[in-house]
Amino acid sequence: MKKEDIMNIRKEFPYLDEEKVGKKIVYFDNGATSQKPKCVIDALANYYSYQTANPHRGAHYLGMLSTELYEGARDTVRDFINAKSSKEIIFVRNTTEALNLVAYSYGLDKLKAGDEIILSIYEHHSNLVTWQFVAEKTGAVLRYVYLTDDNEFDMNQYKELLNEKTKLVAVAGASNTVGGIIDVKEVTRLAHEVGAVVSCDCAQLIPHVKVDVQDWDVDFLSFSGHKMYAPMGIGVLYGKKEILDSMVPYMYGGDMIEYVYEQSTTFAPVPAKFEAGTQNVGGAVALAEAIRFMQRVGIENIHKHELDLTEYAYNKMSELDFVEIYSTKNYNRSPLVDFNIKDIHSHDVSTVLDTFDIAIRTGHHCAMPLHSYIHQNSTCRVSFAVYNTYEEVDFFIDKLKEVRKVMGYGS
């Protein structure tokens, strides 16, 4: 995209209004959550201002409107990920809830002692602790795929791990720490050869690339709205309908039932079976608006700009002899650079950068096993979105040198 296009996109983001925010922020913590464009904020405010009622319940104008908007948002998500049916789209709070739904309703019910679950060492705790829990309860065993020398998912090792005992493969679409992208389509093809089901944690991939669940043939796919320009509190679990139909509910209560008797209940068909209680209609409406924002800009355009920016930052950072980079070198990665500054704790790096109004993420990024694997307790991460610029990267590189000085290193 041309500079002018990025400048126009920036105008849509209220967080860049220095006067209202009180300062000019260089926001490089997009992997944690993205900023929101005005159209998304307006969609949310409009729903709560003029369109609110409890969906699926009230036989009145606003009740029906709310239902229409909610189900319309479901259709938008269906088209966005190319699902076969809107019944395969379940609205949840976030990726964590989606992954827990798979773990509780599929994992606990269908896995047994001796079955094997394959994870990658990339996994965020929400796609790792959940499977530890299932393994503990069922007697299933966890197996890990580790990384190549460039911190990429080791497909050859994955092939060696697959066997007739493999019942579930749970992998991230992209690492939130080292940025490597997993070929989910190939992982799924190979898993299906041994009869295993594949659950993809797409939280870090879907804000950047076009996802096609039918082409990938993946069985489950989870993501959060808030990492892709939508509000917090809305996320999606995609599941193949025949698998969702075979699963027990995750939560029980209103709107997920068919008939309730004193001693037993029959359940509503999917997706309602998995959406107990009052739904987050405003969130779903705003998520649909965020999808339209991404489509208007063009997902390929977003990804290309972010990748070019990442490459630029990566190369500039590589030139600094006090910076150690852990991200994959591969151009085709999640748009982030994970690093440390020699002899300085990551939290100090972040604190000093914050004095220059640069927001980065530090810590273990909810990926402690990955950090152990790369022999670091804690790392710094800059992660980019469509509104970030080369000038911001230059400013960051400049201030990275200052961090050294502030901490008493270099001249």
Ligand SMILES: Cc1ncc(COP(=O)(O)O)c(C=O)c1O
């Ligand atoms: C790869 C990955 N999976 C899952 C999550 C959890 O997302 P949420 O906190 O929105 O549930 C994150 C959040 O950073 C993530 O990066």
